[in-house]
Amino acid sequence: MSSTSDVLIVGSGAAGLTAALTLADRFRVTVLAKGALNEGSTAWAQGGIAAVLEPGDTFANHVEDTMVAGAGLNDRDVVEFVIGGAPAAIERLVRLGVPFETDGNALHLTREGGHSHRRIVHVADATGWAVQEALQRAAEAHPNITLLPDRVAIDLATSRHEERYSGAGTVWGVYAVERTLGHVELHTARATIMATGGAGRTYLFSTAPRGATGDGIAMAWRGGCRIANMEMMQFHPTCLYDLDVKNFLITEAVRGEGGRLVNPRTGHRFMPDIDPRAELAPRDVVARAIDAEIKRDGLDYVHLDISHMPAAFVRGHFPNIHEKLLGLGIDMTRQPIPVVPAQHYTCGGIVVDRDGRTDLPGLYAAGECTESGLHGANRLASNSLLECFVFGEACATDIAARWDTLPPVPAIRPWDESRVTDSDEEVVIKQNWTEIRRFMWNYVGIVRTTKRLQRAASRIRLLQEEVADYYGHFRVTPDLIELRNLIQTAELIVRSALQRHESRGLHYVLDWPGTLPDAVDTVLVP
Template identity: 85%
Template sequence: YNLEVKNFLITEAVRGEGGRLINPSTGKRFMTYYDPARMELAPRDIVARAIDAEIKRYGLDYVHLDISHMPPEFIRHHFPNIHEKLLTVGIDMTTQPIPVVPAQHYTCGGIVIDEHGKTDLPGLYAAGECTESGLHGANRLASNSLLECFVFGEAAADSIAAAWDSLPPPPPIRPWDESRVTDSDEEVVIKQTWTEIRRFMWNYVGIVRTTKRLERAKHRIELLNDEVAEYYQHFRVTPDLIELRNLLQTAELIVRSALHRHESRGLHFTLDYPETLPEAVDTVLVP
């Protein structure tokens, strides 16, 4: 956590190798109040909620992740990149704690695929974070996101290659028509909308959810969908505009899925339904 530079990910392995989560106000390891048996080795959803609770309870901007009790050589050997990066912002993790906050960096859920990477659209394959492969369930398996890309990417390639000779020719693609659009004179709209989505998704669809917050997010998404659709129709397409449309669609799917789930499971925790049902019920959304 650093307001002066772009934040970067501190791998969970720091906790796995002995890192301790400390409340900077009390100086105490707070995981003892949330999961005393596993402490910092608790699943990521429990740790994230614990950090969030401490930040809100004490009015903090961050908590400390401290591994300075380990030998300096051990830290530099196991985390060379993190060590070097932190030095550039004035933090020596061999002697100082690291200020940290929870952050979303992986999407659990996506396009439903089979073991070969096939979707329900003939000829369309998918692999990696954009998919629901069944590998992770309600909580991503640590250090498996890149491996998932390799495994399902290879499976998809093998499946495509096996059926290559029998595939029909692709349909012709019509020329892109930009005759009725102009260059935008309001690029700030894209940046402003992007920032707005980030803020209300964090506030309403973040670590701890409620039905009321989810409904608020749903309403905001509906309004922004109309605004972005109008923008898309009148101005020339740019990578930022396409990414904004994708961002809105992903946000909508997350909110709709969360509203369908009347329980708490894994990374999805709602105060209105804090218990976990005996049997999981999927929230596959069909257009």
């Protein structure tokens, strides 16, 4: 099937569903999901949502914490805009039925790294899952929202795909593969919102879900959008070290509630030696400290230990993590958790303004696939879901305000498969996927050098030629689409990293250890 609607949203997480619900009372909305509706990053978010709700806390405090974590690369106006919208976003979620933890009559607030106050509202240690369920339940109940799972977007449908060719660059929707039958569908709309999440699976170890392959970023780049700050890839300090379970996150709230990082060989708690905030330092500081500890002593992991806290307290605050670890033979109430850093969040992405507009007419974007100015050089903990809610609503509000100026969808050419055949060499896709993720981990990880980045760039050029040749000859499949987007995203990350001749926030390069006096975005122009 193909579809035509008023607004098309690619992505069914917090940003996409927030936009859909905001638009649906007035417009017909279609939401495409890459897999199941709840398979995106939102459902994986353990921590919570940052908002100024504690007595004595202020918006100015939250803004300053965000700017400090972002190493000054943030846009202060955007930071103020998002943080100012946090209490209203929380209130909307409460109305949708998200069962936030309470302490008496007030919401229970926890604290995470980089925050000067307790301001994280949460649902135990599974906030994202509860938020996803509430948003999805509301979207499924709305008659104006059509939810289409198992659609893998290939590329934007733009003016050059019109039956009467135009170079205007307007976006009219996307082409997407339907997973079950493998058919390519055309989904059109007068406005399109990209809410496709990040690019974590570019790396060998990542806390991101399987589908986080940078699809929206790559599609927007190919369509003509600027991409910014892709070198700012956040590595979460504490991912469970388990060779069979490579992406289970141990939430930052474990450190917020008293968890300590300890060298397993010496028993030494090392974070107080690195930063006065100890385990509550920003993620880039903690991740580099763990990385240095592991490399210096030849370790496989370090220990995260919260066993000194009462067992009932630990089980009550972290029931899901506790149960998962028990299944792996680890009782976190009695023994430490082996942890390593892993890629966690994509701080750069598609350049958008405060209304979520991109460089292309008709295309908006929200959430982790964007560079909005909120996160700067390092995302402050629990600001990510918040960005999704505020910018999802901002996109919807701007579309509604501009609706009468948006032109109707012209006739768009269908997908042309007349010159391709089915592939008999799927092994090529698996091999290239594995190679990309491994050299990105080794060469473009937590600590970088110019020589390593240049090696990565050289490998990327060769793989791009292979992938382009493969893409040109064979019928598209979900795996081929993801590989194409992975290699494009990897190139954007490495190009951005080579352009920044300083160490700032998440970008730490041994050749340029100092920080320049002025914070300047790395902007790539197609």
